[in-house]
Amino acid sequence: MAKTASAAKPKVRLSSVANAMRLLKSFSDDNYEIGISELAKQLRLAKSTAHRLASTLVEAGMLEQNAETGKYKLGLVVFELGSLVRRKMDFSNEAKPVLMHLREKTGETVHLAILESASIIYTNTLESKQSIRMTSDVGLRRSAFASAEGMVLLAFQSKQEIELLLKSRDPSVPKEVAANTAALAKEFATIRNRGYSIDDEESEPGLCSIAAPIRDYTGNVVAAVSIAGPAQRLNKKTLQAFAQDVVEAAEAISSRLGFRHIRPIRLEQKAAAVAEFF
Template sequence: MAALTRNQVIAAAAGTLEVLEALGRAEGPMTLARLVQATGRPKGTVHRMVSTLVNTGFATYSRASGTYALTLKAWWIGSSALRDFDLVHLARPTLDRLRSESGETVHLAVLEPSAEIVYVAKVVSPKSIAAQTRLGKLSPSWCTATGRSLLAHHAVATERVLSEPLEQRTPRTVTDVHELRRLLARVRHEGYAVTRGENHPEMGGIAAPIRDHTGEVVASVGVAMPIYRMTAEVVRTTIPHVQQAADTISRDLGYRLPAASGARAALQT
């Protein structure tokens, strides 16, 4: 058999990583048919790639159910990257404080090259009914508060998201491109995002962008809660706490905040 060319090797590696990502996105084990559907690749190709993951210890195969699932080896590599992510350590005290102030689950999110977001840290609400999320899992950016806080400041990612059909994830999901552009412009102007039941029918969120020392938006911090607790008064009183948390983390990253005004000023006095 002829030796593979360099481009073929790169393509095979990229495809195997794509299968790895598909397993990571899934809510549970996946059949070969589901992997084929998720990747859009031929069945034989996907089988070779997922078999590589099994043989290298990144995935397991259950004969009983005919499904594949990730192993802790994948988690170990991901957790190693997260351990070295300084933003998480730096933000932790502020996330804890925001959870105490709001009583709700707090998230720290970053934007991935795919224009999706990934939650890199969270502090869970002590309440019995709270937002359920998974660290490291990719989530949509266009219908979540943390995601819109990031998209509003990243034009390339916005165009990538809006150039493709948008999934109607719930009856409240905004899928109209013009309306989303208007909402993102509002986020840029007001400095925060609010969503209600767009990604999950029973959950909503309030989030604000975090900037680094150059002024670039590098993350977002948000509060997630059931929409039945998301009254107008709760939103009004939570927004300044979320903004102050974003300001504090930004300042810790070296960003020089402009003169306090509006909700920030009211909260700090």
């Protein structure tokens, strides 16, 4: 009999852990605060059992209880654990399926870039399968002020960060750009308003590109995705046609990094206000 009782204890513990996991998974964007009666109903548990589980999770910091309504929501410990997972994810691997889809859809070379000071660095590049195409290598550096990826990344930096870059002696900051901050601020406002940046042969004759910002779970812009190709294919009409594809790719990667939109963003939706930079 003693052996039977001893063998039963691990099962009870495992059952409690499994129910605790099921309870945590009950929460979602649409159901972020739940009462104990609803939790018991969803989990098909006695109300007393659901209450005991919830109380234990509150003590552990994995749930919080609303003092006014008595309902429960996910706690900071869950957020911290989720953040740790996101930080450890391989950014390039998370983006790769989306980049491949974007290349197939547009037929052009696709880039993923990050900002480092006044430069961008390509972390991923998938070349177009067409005979005439833009070629570039992973690790290649370019001036952020002379690329669609760089401009979209700079547009979402703080006023202080931009001012420091312009005052620096970084060779990647063109003198004419540093001398005309009003024009730069206007361009950044345009980029933020429409949600993407276009390089229409401005940095290099015969080459056009379009880039959109990627956000992480905190909402910060951490990278940019772009397509690039010869001007004879990526004319103004084609760039506009591909704009939504690039923005949707950026949103898809952002989602994989934990960013959640309140509602789907379309290019025709304009920002209500634009922050002043200078």
